[in-house]
Amino acid sequence: MSRQTEILHSIPVDELTGSISVPVYQTSTFVQSEPGVHKGYDYARSNNPTRKVLEDVIANLEKGHSGYAFATGLAAIDAVVKLLSAGDEIIAVDDIYGGAYRLFTHVYQKFGIKVHYVDTTDAENILPYLNENTKFIWLESPTNPTLKVSDIATICSYAKRVGALVVVDNTFASPVAQLPFELGADIVIHSATKYIGGHSDLVAGLVVVKDAALGERVKFTQNSTGGILGPWDSFLVIRGIETIELRVREQSANALKVARFLESCPQVDKLYYPGLEQHKNHEIAKAQQNNLFGGVISFSLKNDTIEAAKKVVSSTQYFKLAESLGGVKSLVCQPALMTHASIPREKRLLSGVQDSLIRLSVGIESPEDLIDDLRQALSQIPVLEAAELQNI
Numbered sequence: 001m002s003r004q005t006e007i008l009h010s011i012p013v014d015e016l017t018g019s020i021s022v023p024v025y026q027t028s029t030f031v032q033s034e035p036g037v038h039k040g041y042d043y044a045r046s047n048n049p050t051r052k053v054l055e056d057v058i059a060n061l062e063k064g065h066s067g068y069a070f071a072t073g074l075a076a077i078d079a080v081v082k083l084l085s086a087g088d089e090i091i092a093v094d095d096i097y098g099g100a101y102r103l104f105t106h107v108y109q110k111f112g113i114k115v116h117y118v119d120t121t122d123a124e125n126i127l128p129y130l131n132e133n134t135k136f137i138w139l140e141s142p143t144n145p146t147l148k149v150s151d152i153a154t155i156c157s158y159a160k161r162v163g164a165l166v167v168v169d170n171t172f173a174s175p176v177a178q179l180p181f182e183l184g185a186d187i188v189i190h191s192a193t194k195y196i197g198g199h200s201d202l203v204a205g206l207v208v209v210k211d212a213a214l215g216e217r218v219k220f221t222q223n224s225t226g227g228i229l230g231p232w233d234s235f236l237v238i239r240g241i242e243t244i245e246l247r248v249r250e251q252s253a254n255a256l257k258v259a260r261f262l263e264s265c266p267q268v269d270k271l272y273y274p275g276l277e278q279h280k281n282h283e284i285a286k287a288q289q290n291n292l293f294g295g296v297i298s299f300s301l302k303n304d305t306i307e308a309a310k311k312v313v314s315s316t317q318y319f320k321l322a323e324s325l326g327g328v329k330s331l332v333c334q335p336a337l338m339t340h341a342s343i344p345r346e347k348r349l350l351s352g353v354q355d356s357l358i359r360l361s362v363g364i365e366s367p368e369d370l371i372d373d374l375r376q377a378l379s380q381i382p383v384l385e386a387a388e389l390q391n392i
């Protein structure tokens with residue numbers, strides 16, 4: 001059976017009515033025939049049939065044991081951090097999602113959770129930080145916005161040495177390209193706002209675990225802290241999942257063509273895309289991402305100024321200027337002024353977010369139209385000669 005067939009038919013037909021689309025159970029409570037006797041649902045924070053379908057579908061999609069749906073990606077991340085206790089340590093990828101960094105630093109540090117940030121693109125870099133307090137190794141691969149790729153299987157083997165769990169935020173790769181459980185991971189997280197939802201029309205988060213014991217712990221946290229996804233948004237995420245395979249394949253193919261075009265542009269300086277041979281961990285990405293490299297590309301300009309990049313991102317027609325990514329419509333953003341504006345410049349530069357860095361989220365428009373759009377936007381800034389470059 002193909003992946004697309006499997007995904008479509010993992011979404012059940014409604015048993016009660018035969019409805020081919022998943023019903024939205026807009027209810028807060030469920031009537032019991034006797035106290036404590038019900039059909040598996042008692043209160044909608046604890047469980048909701050629409051949400052339950054989504055949770056089963058994502059567990060199947062990630063080849064995990066069970067899934068849990070939350071109001072946002074950050075609520076999903078928060079539920080996983082809540083499995084820890086004071087004194088526990090996390091080793092995290094240094095290019096971690098800004099919101100996760102803020103949560104770790106400004107919410108959990110005061111509760112005694114310590115995080116070591118490491119460049120995990122060389123797996124050995126984590127070894128000096130591994131100790132008996134290490135509870136999680138927290139990876140994103142590829143990362144945002146410089147598309148760093150880490151060798152998940154090797155890092156999982158290191159984690160086992162101290163009994164740490166490996167958490168993979170699989171938002172950028174999506175389960176179509178990358179299945180972290182097959183590489184040895186223990187917990188997978190998604191901002192379903194991005195590729196899983198796929199239409200830029202909702203915010204949602206998902207957690208998937210590899211075994212029943214971890215599932216019970218996440219379920220306990222989900223019910224105890226209450227950051228669940230509502231039934232309407234659960235329905236929309238399910239509908240997004242129906243086409244995820246088609247979308248991610250198309251977006252990856254389009255992005256590779258766009259990246260090859262950018263490679264040939266005289267205005268472009270650094271180019272980050274795991275599908276290009278020049279990418280540091282291209283071979284690892286190729287092996288662990290099923291030869292699909294996703295729809296996100298970042299690049300900087302030879303004219304490395306805020307103004308030059310601002311001119312380019314304000315001149316595109318199909319690439320709409322907005323934060324977020326993963327939807328069917330292409331987006332462009334300038335991290336230094338948008339997603340990463342709150343990070344001090346020195347720190348931002350260290351993580352590769354130059355003033356002129358531009359991040360693209362490639363959608364499903366035709367790649368020729370997208371390339372034409374970028375060509376005309378880049379032509380708005382002059383091609384610098386070598387002599388001029390030295391003066392910058």
Ligand SMILES: *Cc1c(COP(=O)(O)O)cnc(C)c1O
Nearest residue numbers: 072073074097171191193203204
């Ligand atoms: C967007 C994003 C998040 C946060 O998800 P929200 O749905 O915005 O809360 C977490 N991780 C990654 C990699 C993301 O891109």
